[in-house]
Amino acid sequence: MPALPLPQKRLPRAVREQQMLDAAVSVFAAHGFHHASMDEIANRAGISKPMVYAYFGSKEELFVACLHREGTRLMEAVIRVVEPDLPPDEQLWRGLRAFFAFVAAHREGWGVLYRQARGQEPFAAELAQMRATMVEVVAGLLGRLIAAGGRRYRHHEVTAMAYALVGAGESLADWVVDHAEVPSDETAARLMNFVWLGAGELLRGATWRPVTPL
């Protein structure tokens, strides 16, 4: 969207910071980190460049701030729906739905930033952090799930499974971004089926059904 030529009211820092982040997210998403210019970001935020530097310090720090804000929002969206009292499969299902819904709703924001960050070294750390949190959550879920079945697995095993699941999620998220016509819940259901039953069960014709209908 174009820069809003609004009356240049003096605004408190907290507000301007959010505006800058909004601008930065869309510019970074549009051109990528390196091709994004700070001038454009400042412009779009309806402010001049030195303000951005005053508040965020550097281009890299600004990017990290974007990543952090958007990532936190995603996490919150997922965690909000995963109530610990529900049965594990229901938790997983809800988490997946929330995840894909978020990705679909933030098509041009989160996904793109995320992809960016995985390559560029300075950001990989920040990313790995969030990813690790996510993996931990999922691993916990799988752990309880398996424990409920009376079996025990090594930590390593469960972590690897969680990693695979998170990766599958990311990959399908990419797919969702490019296929706006497919409802995100449908994708969530597909992954749920795949994960829950595995190819072995699937080919025997079994189908996992959500308690809450689509």
Next chain:
Amino acid sequence: MPALPLPQKRLPRAVREQQMLDAAVSVFAAHGFHHASMDEIANRAGISKPMVYAYFGSKEELFVACLHREGTRLMEAVIRVVEPDLPPDEQLWRGLRAFFAFVAAHREGWGVLYRQARGQEPFAAELAQMRATMVEVVAGLLGRLIAAGGRRYRHHEVTAMAYALVGAGESLADWVVDHAEVPSDETAARLMNFVWLGAGELLRGATWRPVTPL
């Protein structure tokens, strides 16, 4: 007058190109696309910059060439072991093994390039191409697998499953790169189990066993 310490042998184009690619891969992997300098690449290849431009045209094209060479090698490594006459599960298993083995063997090459490319726009296309090929192969495998079980699935379904699988693979590949101590076959086996049996089967204590022992 300037005595050349190194006997700068004149080499045919094909040879030099490979040397340049070798140099480029390691420099790109080390610093990332943008922080890599053409001078350093030329240097490491034991050649001067204009040669690189003469042969590859631009920094971007050079990167694409790297991506292409490495990607092709990966594809070949996987396709080589997947003999069409084998039963589908064996094919899948072999493919996974080859994939993780390749990634582990090219720790500082392929994985890093791959991560880079997903963000930067100009390369996403090239990447998507290879990815699509991979997904297609996997989807074909899954399709035959399911058909063998006597059931039918929509193309969309199978493709999504393939996408999820490929994503899980990529994700675990990252993990493998950071965990050199874990043998790649172990990771392959884990994913195979996960995919093949699904969490549902796993928690009932089932285990898929490879025909060819680790």
Next chain:
DNA sequence: GCGTAACCTTACGCGCCAGTAGGTATGCTG
């Protein structure tokens, strides 16, 4: 041997943009 094509070099131009210097306006607090 001699021309010519391919290989290879040194040395530089020059756009782009992150980041800054230095200064002005505004509003809050007493």
Next chain:
DNA sequence: CAGCATACCTACTGGCGCGTAAGGTTACGC
């Protein structure tokens, strides 16, 4: 209405590194 802090601006610069012009040198065909 001082006086102080904070919001905000215009206008620069420094240098990094991609890409190139112009010119040597070696191999190879004839």
